[in-house]
Amino acid sequence: MRLHWHRRDLRVADNAGLAAAAEGGPVVPVFVFDRGVLAHAGPPRVAFMLDALDSLRERYREHGSDLLVRRGDPREVLPDLAAEFGADAVTWGKEVSGLGRERDAAVRRALDDADVARRSVQDALLHDPGSIRTNQGEVYSVFTYFWKKWRDRPKEDPVAPLTSDDLADVADDEPLPSLGDLGFEEPEATVPPAGTSAARELLAAFCADDIYDYDDRRDYPADECTSRLSAHLKFGTIGIREVYDAVAEAKSAVAGTDYDAAEEFESQLAWREFYSHVLWDRPNVVTENFKDYERPIEWNRDPDALQAWKDGETGYPIVDAGMRQLRAEAFVHNRVRMIAASFLTKDLLVDWREGYDWYREKLVDHDTANDVGGWQWAASTGTDAQPYFRVFNPMTQGERYDPSGEYIREHVPELRDIPADAIHEWDELDRGLREMLAPDYPAPIVDHSERRERAIEMFERARGDG
Numbered sequence: 001m002r003l004h005w006h007r008r009d010l011r012v013a014d015n016a017g018l019a020a021a022a023e024g025g026p027v028v029p030v031f032v033f034d035r036g037v038l039a040h041a042g043p044p045r046v047a048f049m050l051d052a053l054d055s056l057r058e059r060y061r062e063h064g065s066d067l068l069v070r071r072g073d074p075r076e077v078l079p080d081l082a083a084e085f086g087a088d089a090v091t092w093g094k095e096v097s098g099l100g101r102e103r104d105a106a107v108r109r110a111l112d113d114a115d116v117a118r119r120s121v122q123d124a125l126l127h128d129p130g131s132i133r134t135n136q137g138e139v140y141s142v143f144t145y146f147w148k149k150w151r152d153r154p155k156e157d158p159v160a161p162l163t164s165d166d167l168a169d170v171a172d173d174e175p176l177p178s179l180g181d182l183g184f185e186e187p188e189a190t191v192p193p194a195g196t197s198a199a200r201e202l203l204a205a206f207c208a209d210d211i212y213d214y215d216d217r218r219d220y221p222a223d224e225c226t227s228r229l230s231a232h233l234k235f236g237t238i239g240i241r242e243v244y245d246a247v248a249e250a251k252s253a254v255a256g257t258d259y260d261a262a263e264e265f266e267s268q269l270a271w272r273e274f275y276s277h278v279l280w281d282r283p284n285v286v287t288e289n290f291k292d293y294e295r296p297i298e299w300n301r302d303p304d305a306l307q308a309w310k311d312g313e314t315g316y317p318i319v320d321a322g323m324r325q326l327r328a329e330a331f332v333h334n335r336v337r338m339i340a341a342s343f344l345t346k347d348l349l350v351d352w353r354e355g356y357d358w359y360r361e362k363l364v365d366h367d368t369a370n371d372v373g374g375w376q377w378a379a380s381t382g383t384d385a386q387p388y389f390r391v392f393n394p395m396t397q398g399e400r401y402d403p404s405g406e407y408i409r410e411h412v413p414e415l416r417d418i419p420a421d422a423i424h425e426w427d428e429l430d431r432g433l434r435e436m437l438a439p440d441y442p443a444p445i446v447d448h449s450e451r452r453e454r455a456i457e458m459f460e461r462a463r464g465d466g
């Protein structure tokens with residue numbers, strides 16, 4: 001008998017850790033609500049996770065087994081459960097973040113003390129973190145080179161499905177805790193359905209259609225042509241091998257531009273692995289700039305501006321639409337995440353860590369590696385970042401990627417009745433006209449051109465050039 005400890009692999013199908021456990025006899029599946037981990041969570045993610053756990057339990061019950069759910073410290077819970085069920089080993093999926101790895105090391109020590117074998121298995125990524133390196137053995141800091149190696153390496157097939165014989169005949173009658181039981185408020189946002197069926201529906205719909213337009217349309221938030229798989233990949237409600245397999249099949253059916261579009265999607269899966277590689281090698285990127293500077297960056301402490309950004313009240317329509325989408329859906333389109341992150345760091349000159357904390361609290365798909373990677377990219381402090389002197393203009397970005405204003409109008413109702421031209425010239429309209437067109441929508445809280453200059457000077461001073 002073995003225990004499988006579910007964490008970011010809330011599924012039965014295509015689960016490498018679970019399959020490894022089943023090699024040693026019937027498996028007892030376990031999930032532990034760990035206060036130390038919950039301290040870093042936000043309501044949308046906990047709501048999504050509870051829904052995913054509910055589906056996972058259902059799957060196990062269909063197989064005549066159950067998911068044992070416990071609350072407490074895994075260092076105590078797992079050795080106790082191993083003793084209770086006579087399990088001689090525990091398996092789990094490998095963690096990438098520094099905190100996760102520290103926790104796993106502590107659990108390993110506790111299991112060693114209890115004389116229970118343990119094995120952590122690479123499951124969440126197609127390639128082991130740290131396995132794709134430069135010829136000098138360094139972690140890649142430029143995605144393009146990483147991508148070529150990642151693309152050309154063979155990938156594993158999805159893991160064969162388990163049968164009821166692989167699972168222990170156990171039962172857990174305790175209901176799952178509620179959000180309130182775990183100390184969380186109801187999320188402000190509407191959280192999408194979790195579970196493997198929901199993930200598979202998204203994947204199938206995406207691979208049947210949008211994938212072939214992905215490279216042309218993925219940057220246009222109103223088009224909604226991306227997969228929306230991010231929360232599922234974060235919580236492992238679908239296996240990455242299964243996703244890759246479906247994409248490879250969609251790719252193999254076509255040629256030319258359709259093929260290129262599917263490959264562009266694959267490259268986004270590779271970005272996810274790139275950032276995991278970086279976090280694996282440099283756990284401190286969560287709190288420290290990836291790049292070195294001569295002097296500390298003199299970020300602006302401006303609580304009012306930070307609050308206006310969080311509330312979607314900056315007077316820059318595309319930024320506000322993104323920040324309001326975040327509150328309403330616990331999700332933001334990738335292009336708009338970049339624009340909003342650039343605005344916080346390069347227009348408001350606020351430290352990227354403040355923005356990271358807000359996304360961490362609000363995003364249903366918050367993933368340490370991707371979130372910190374995205375923030376450091378936008379702030380120009382990270383890997384393969386945009387150079388500090390290239391500052392997104394939030395007005396021209398809005399005009400280019402939401403030309404009809406459809407996305408902006410959806411999220412900023414004050415602008416619903418005004419023409420797209422006026423939305424995209426909001427910063428240039430005179431005060432009287434602004435008040436006439438949309439009296440409840442704010443004027444821009446900063447002057448972009450002036451802030452752009454200040455941002456460049458701020459970085460030049462930090463680099464020692466100023």
Ligand SMILES: Cc1cc2nc3c(=O)[nH]c(=O)nc-3n(C[C@H](O)[C@H](O)[C@H](O)COP(=O)(O)OP(=O)(O)OC[C@H]3O[C@@H](n4cnc5c(N)ncnc54)[C@H](O)[C@@H]3O)c2cc1C
Nearest residue numbers: 226227228229230268272334337365366367370371374375
């Ligand atoms: C400031 C900032 C913060 C971000 N925070 C997160 C985060 O917390 N969690 C997260 O999963 N993504 C994050 N991203 C990346 C990206 O915005 C989301 O993965 C994407 O918008 C999710 O939508 P989707 O599933 O429809 O993506 P799709 O376009 O369908 O892409 C498929 C999958 O590829 C991965 N992916 C796509 N783009 C990226 C990227 N740029 N970096 C890393 N992985 C990517 C995701 O797993 C995504 O689900 C962030 C980007 C920025 C600029």
